[in-house]
Amino acid sequence: MEVHIGKRIAEIELVSKDGNKVQLTIDGKPYEVDVVMAENGICSILHDGQSYNAELIKSEGGKNYRVNTHFSSYSIDIVDSQAKYLRTRKKEEDKQDDKIVSPMPGKIVSILVKEGDKLSAGDTVLVIEAMKMQSNFKVTSDCSVKEILVKEGDSVVNDQVLVKLELSSTEEM
Structure with missing residues (x-):
């Protein structure tokens, strides 16, 4: 997940958690910490023999x-993976690619088209569930379904091509 700390942006990944022992990476650097959450949001962190307290x-x-x-x-x-993806997707929504790609691991909930279907901008192609949230994948321009590479119930991985599209030519001379 992406974490914004003031003007700094850090990429943090939880590697493992066993009780209070937490292994994580911050910008790719591994850390092992012991974290205890007390009442009222007080947090005690032990790292490399040093104790830190935060509210x-x-x-x-x-x-x-x-x-x-104590001092700052x-x-x-x-910014979790879903929010980060949605932010990126909105920026690139104007451009239709020739394929629909899974932005993260998830499960295909439903496929609303079949090969050969002609689609208009805004049509929903499929629904993926990731992190207990469902996302509708829509096309942003006219196209047709060339090939469907998954089926309902399939588990998918990050960057997996799900559907190949044939873009409609809208340029007239």
């Missing part, structure tokens, strides 16, 4: 925190 104050939205330590205060925004 976590959650915002109403749930993905933003105010973190207070930080604003932290958590």
Whole structure:
């Protein structure tokens, strides 16, 4: 997940968790910490023999925190994979690619088209469930379904091609 700490952006990945022992990477660098959450958002972290205490104050939205330590205060925004994907997808929504690709691991819930179907901009092609959320995958321009490479119930991985499309030529001379 992407974490914004003031103006800094860090990529954090949870590797494993066993009780209070947590293994994670921050920008690719591995860390092993012992984390204890106490009442009222107080957090005690033990790392390399050093003890750190912080107060976590959650915002109403749930993905933003105010973190207070003895000497500093930080604003932290958590951008999970789904939110990051949706933000990227909105930026690229104007461009229709010749395929639909899974942005993350998930499960095909439904396929709403069949090979040869002619699609108009905005038509939903399939629905994927990832992290207990369903996402509709729509085309952004006129095209037709060339090949469907998955079926309902399939598990898919990140960057897997799901459907191949044939783009309609809209340029007239």
